[in-house]
Amino acid sequence: MHELSIASAIVATAQKHAGESPVSLVTVRAGRLRQVVPDSLEFYWDIVTRGTVCEGARLELEIVSAALACGACGHEWTLEQPHFRCPECAEGDVAVVSGNELEVESIEIEEEEEACIAST
Amino acid sequence: MHRKHVKVLEDVLDANGTIAAANRDDFDRAGVTVINLMSAPGAGKTTLLERTLRGLEGMRAGVLEGDVQSTLDADRIAHLHVPVVQINTDPGFGGECHLDANMVRSALPSLPLEQLDLLVIENVGNLVCPAEFLVGEDYRVMVSSVTEGEDKPFKYPLMFRACDLVIVNKIDLLPHLDFDLDRYLHNLDAVHPGVDRLLVSARTGEGIEAWRDWLIRTATREPAPA
Numbered sequence: 001m002h003e004l005s006i007a008s009a010i011v012a013t014a015q016k017h018a019g020e021s022p023v024s025l026v027t028v029r030a031g032r033l034r035q036v037v038p039d040s041l042e043f044y045w046d047i048v049t050r051g052t053v054c055e056g057a058r059l060e061l062e063i064v065s066a067a068l069a070c071g072a073c074g075h076e077w078t079l080e081q082p083h084f085r086c087p088e089c090a091e092g093d094v095a096v097v098s099g100n101e102l103e104v105e106s107i108e109i110e111e112e113e114e115a116c117i118a119s120t
Numbered sequence: 121m122h123r124k125h126v127k128v129l130e131d132v133l134d135a136n137g138t139i140a141a142a143n144r145d146d147f148d149r150a151g152v153t154v155i156n157l158m159s160a161p162g163a164g165k166t167t168l169l170e171r172t173l174r175g176l177e178g179m180r181a182g183v184l185e186g187d188v189q190s191t192l193d194a195d196r197i198a199h200l201h202v203p204v205v206q207i208n209t210d211p212g213f214g215g216e217c218h219l220d221a222n223m224v225r226s227a228l229p230s231l232p233l234e235q236l237d238l239l240v241i242e243n244v245g246n247l248v249c250p251a252e253f254l255v256g257e258d259y260r261v262m263v264s265s266v267t268e269g270e271d272k273p274f275k276y277p278l279m280f281r282a283c284d285l286v287i288v289n290k291i292d293l294l295p296h297l298d299f300d301l302d303r304y305l306h307n308l309d310a311v312h313p314g315v316d317r318l319l320v321s322a323r324t325g326e327g328i329e330a331w332r333d334w335l336i337r338t339a340t341r342e343p344a345p346a
């Protein structure tokens with residue numbers, strides 16, 4: 001249930017970059033190795049965005065697969081089960097190439113034309 | 121009105137990470153080594169701490185207790201005449217399931233950091249959420265008890281991978297359980313190859329001396345004896 005904290009943190013991040021402008025879309029990249037439950041995140045998203053610039057914004061979650069590389073034999077593979085030893089040489093010295101991400105990739109904001117001119 | 125796409129590329133937990141780094145700076149300045157102790161509810165973290173701190177000679181330890189509610193754990197630790205602060209995570213949504221860096225930061229003024237060598241932060245009992253939130257610790261230790269089953273490393277890989285040491289607790293119960301210790305250790309090794317592990321019983325005291333040695337070694341930052 002830390003999705004509540006994660007959802008709040010996503011709103012705070014989006015707010016920082018949106019300023020006063022309403023946000024219509026927030027895209028988040030979440031690695032498979034992170035324990036983020038999409039349904040739970042969506043549930044809290046609707047609650048924590050209320051009264052913020054993100055109210056009504058769509059949350060898009062991109063799941064990033066877990067890719068590992070063996071430090072001993074160089075074998076690279078996509079993790080399906082949580083077995084972190086190299087399937088080729090059984091070494092445990094493996095590096096996580098992807099799958100640990102949890103980042104706000106981008107946001108889409110609604111800007112008034114006049115406001116743009118006024119601010120420049 | 122027009123829509124504008126803004127690249128962000130920012131870690132969601134960046135704000136937590138910044139506060140965790142500030143905590144870490146404070147800990148380093150005070151010369152205190154900090155352990156983030158994590159486990160499922162009921163794995164025996166508090167009993168382990170009671171047993172450990174009672175015989176921890178020559179080291180000034182403090183404890184920060186994290187629970188959703190109550191001061192029960194802090195009361196137990198206070199009996200050992202060790203500085204202890206309780207954090208309750210309950211305001212709002214039925215209580216946060218983990219400690220975060222800001223909660224720990226808010227408790228720091230209540231702890232005599234300058235007078236401590238070791239601070240143990242006992243996290244909220246939970247095998248999922250605490251692994252996501254750094255609090256400024258030097259080491260992460262998890263307690264995994266044999267009553268929880270051999271398959272737990274596969275079910276909660278993030279937690280088992282996030283820790284520097286796994287303490288396998290309640291080994292005094294092994295004769296009464298179907299728990300296959302070899303199988304468990306094999307599963308642990310598949311999820312976190314080569315992670316340090318200690319077999320202990322907080323109830324009987326078996327293995328506690330090795331755990332105290334681990335703490336003393338890490339707190340004094342001396343290399344392990346050959």
